[in-house]
Amino acid sequence: MDSQAANSGVSGDVASTADGERGGEPGGGLAGLGATGRGMGGVPAVPVLDGVAMAAAVARQGQLTKPPGALGRLEELSVWIAGVQGMCPPRAFARVRAVIVAADHGIASVGVSAFPSDVTAQMVANFAAGGAAVNVLARQVGAEVRVVDVAVDTPEPATPGGVDGSGPPGRYRVRRASDRIDRADALSVEEGERAFDIGRMIADEEVDAGADLLVPGEMGIGNTTPAAAVVALLTGREPIEVVGRGTGIDDARWMVKTAAIRDAMRRGRPFADNAHTVLRVTGGADLMALAGLLVQAAVRRTPVVLDGVIVCAAALAAEHIAPGAKNWWVAGTRSPEPAQAYALGALGLTPLLDVGLRLGEGTGALLAVPLVRAAQATLAEMATFDQAGVSGKAESDGAAGSGEHPQERDAT
Numbered sequence: 001m002d003s004q005a006a007n008s009g010v011s012g013d014v015a016s017t018a019d020g021e022r023g024g025e026p027g028g029g030l031a032g033l034g035a036t037g038r039g040m041g042g043v044p045a046v047p048v049l050d051g052v053a054m055a056a057a058v059a060r061q062g063q064l065t066k067p068p069g070a071l072g073r074l075e076e077l078s079v080w081i082a083g084v085q086g087m088c089p090p091r092a093f094a095r096v097r098a099v100i101v102a103a104d105h106g107i108a109s110v111g112v113s114a115f116p117s118d119v120t121a122q123m124v125a126n127f128a129a130g131g132a133a134v135n136v137l138a139r140q141v142g143a144e145v146r147v148v149d150v151a152v153d154t155p156e157p158a159t160p161g162g163v164d165g166s167g168p169p170g171r172y173r174v175r176r177a178s179d180r181i182d183r184a185d186a187l188s189v190e191e192g193e194r195a196f197d198i199g200r201m202i203a204d205e206e207v208d209a210g211a212d213l214l215v216p217g218e219m220g221i222g223n224t225t226p227a228a229a230v231v232a233l234l235t236g237r238e239p240i241e242v243v244g245r246g247t248g249i250d251d252a253r254w255m256v257k258t259a260a261i262r263d264a265m266r267r268g269r270p271f272a273d274n275a276h277t278v279l280r281v282t283g284g285a286d287l288m289a290l291a292g293l294l295v296q297a298a299v300r301r302t303p304v305v306l307d308g309v310i311v312c313a314a315a316l317a318a319e320h321i322a323p324g325a326k327n328w329w330v331a332g333t334r335s336p337e338p339a340q341a342y343a344l345g346a347l348g349l350t351p352l353l354d355v356g357l358r359l360g361e362g363t364g365a366l367l368a369v370p371l372v373r374a375a376q377a378t379l380a381e382m383a384t385f386d387q388a389g390v391s392g393k394a395e396s397d398g399a400a401g402s403g404e405h406p407q408e409r410d411a412t
């Protein structure tokens with residue numbers, strides 16, 4: 001054991017818990033794990049991260065052959081990975097899964113998107129053929145892509161069922177397109193429950209099949225409109241603050257979209273203190289299923305990289321439904337959609353990347369996966385000062401010793 005780890009009384013080199021119980025029981029048996037409270041709708045309490053493993057990771061970071069803090073955000077990320085895995089050093093992620101939830105939206109018919117609803121089903125076919133951006137980025141980072149039709153507007157379900165795509169089609173479909181949120185509830189009560197449960201079921205299937213890092217994505221023409229409305233209701237914002245250009249709408253469509261968000265918010269406002277109902281009335285099947293997926297991933301102790309504005313809107317609602325779930329998520333890439341910034345601000349999450357990506361599908365999350373892998377690998381594989389025979393003692397008590405960069409110190 002290296003000296004700093006010994007001083008802290010925590011081993012920096014062996015697993016600090018048996019195996020962290022990742023992927024443990026779905027829902028039950030969480031007593032004693034520091035559960036943070038019970039969500040609604042029968043959602044089990046969310047476990048907390050493993051503080052012992054995190055303390056070991058902090059200690060180990062201080063012993064690795066680099067100045068303190070020199071790996072920047074990779075260091076905090078590595079501590080998070082130790083916490084979600086319940087072990088330090090953490091292990092390499094073995095099965096990264098992108099799950100794209102596909103759904104159409106009635107509100108698209110009023111002209112809130114630059115593209116027609118037909119594109120949703122066409123893109124589902126493109127995902128299956130491996131030709132979309134999400135497929136390319138998934139291949140780059142060694143992730144697999146799964147597409148699930150929860151409400152695509154086609155007569156026949158657009159995707160097969162099951163974790164390996166071999167099950168009967170239509171298993172996950174709630175309805176054909178969510179209703180127009182400016183003048184009706186997106187989903188009935190039953191459909192809302194079903195969409196949420198389908199999201200939870202997907203997370204269970206993925207974790208049971210060995211996923212150890214989940215990347216939720218979405219495809220659904222028009223879905224930046226409900227996403228913006230949901231975020232505005234849950235954060236107390238005005239339509240004009242949250243509306244974005246989505247697929248690249250012009251000023252005329254921007255006005256239509258802003259009015260649609262306003263009308264949807266008027267219908268959803270009486271339920272603003274109930275995130276589940278906000279998703280049902282003002283959201284849609286994709287947002288609801290994503291929220292269920294995000295809640296259940298946390299319940300199953302499985303880390304998630306968040307994507308763009310739609311996934312982040314669902315994540316904000318999921319945190320309301322199951323407090324503490326956010327501890328299991330990291331934000332991938334900043335979207336220019338203003339609602340994403342409000343959602344992430346409320347969640348206290350800062351994206352790892354900011355490269356102007358505004359696509360969804362899970363692409364912004366996948367782009368950040370190499371950073372997550374780099375954080376794990378550096379914490380697990382770098383030599384300590386003792387091991388490498390490198391002096392870890394800084395010459396002065398200044399910046400190096402405090403883990404602070406001199407310029408940062410001077411700036412404050």
Ligand SMILES: Cc1cc2ncn([C@H]3O[C@H](COP(=O)(O)O)[C@@H](O)[C@H]3O)c2cc1C
Binds near residue numbers: 112361
């Ligand atoms: C070809 C194409 C591929 C996409 N992949 C993701 N989106 C993204 O754009 C849509 C949301 O933007 P809006 O609310 O303006 O419709 C969603 O489908 C989202 O996943 C796409 C959009 C298009 C057109």
Ligand SMILES: O=C(O)c1cccnc1
Binds near residue numbers: 247307310336337
């Ligand atoms: O932020 C996103 O994910 C996004 C932005 C524009 C269009 N579709 C998705």
